[in-house]
Amino acid sequence: MIGRLTGTLAAVQPPQLLVDVQGVGYEVLAPMTTIFELPQLGGSVQLHTHLAVSETSQQLFGFIRESDRQLFRILIKVNGVGPKMALAILSGLDGAALARCVADDNVGALVKVPGVGKKTAERLIIELRGKLAPQTGDLGDIPLMSTNNEPKVDHSGEAESALAALGYKPTDASKMVARALKEQPEADSATLIRLALKSMAPA
Known part of the structure; x- marks a missing residue:
């Protein structure tokens, strides 16, 4: 079992990373x-x-934090939730937002996650109730992948591809990115992804 990786970040193509550990490249989702x-x-x-x-x-x-890995492991134990769906849930909702959804019985916020239907959302709320400690914070305004000194890229296209890889329908991904572009027209791809996901998170 591989429990931890420490190395050099070699590539990022959301949701996939390539981490170089002493010459061995590990593909990580x-x-x-x-x-x-x-x-x-x-x-x-x-x-x-x-x-x-x-x-x-x-x-x-x-996962950057051990708490995120623990949450991922809790999610995949829920009937009907596999690793791909758990990844999508944690991409759109951090621990604090997910805890609020459970506490508020907010089925509507959960069904916005690709692949999560009403029954699965209701099951998530029931099975996660009492398992998530109250937390604070949101997705935050964290600086993302730098584009300094890089050739001009199609940021909106990259953002749409990343959202599609997380399970969003191409048409939905396009609409999410379009809304993000209206908010920050000069945003890079990572910022567009953050804004798009944040727009789907519960208030």
Whole structure:
């Protein structure tokens, strides 16, 4: 079992990261709440990891904080919630927002997450009740991947691709990014993703 990785951040293509650990590149899937807190490419990073093994694949998931990994493990124990859905939930809702959804029985906020239907949302609220300690904070205005000295890129296209990889329908991803662009027309791709996800989170 791989429980932690410490190495150099070699590449970021949300939700996938590549972490170089002494010459070995580990492909890691991470929620956007973790990606928002990553250093610039080439920087040192430490991730708490969870290895998900199925009949067809082995996937490594990484989290900046141990509490996020614990929350991920709680989520995948809920009937009908697999690693991909848990990743999408933690991309759109941090621990504090998820705790508020559970406390407020906010089914509407949970069904905004791709793949989460009403029954799954209701099951999440029931099974998570009492398991999430009250927390504060939101997605925050954390500086993201730097684009200094990089060639001009299609930030909106990258943001839409990342949202699609998290499970959002292409048409929905396009609309989310369009709304984010109205808020910050000059935003880079990572900021567009943050704004798009934040618009889906409960108030």
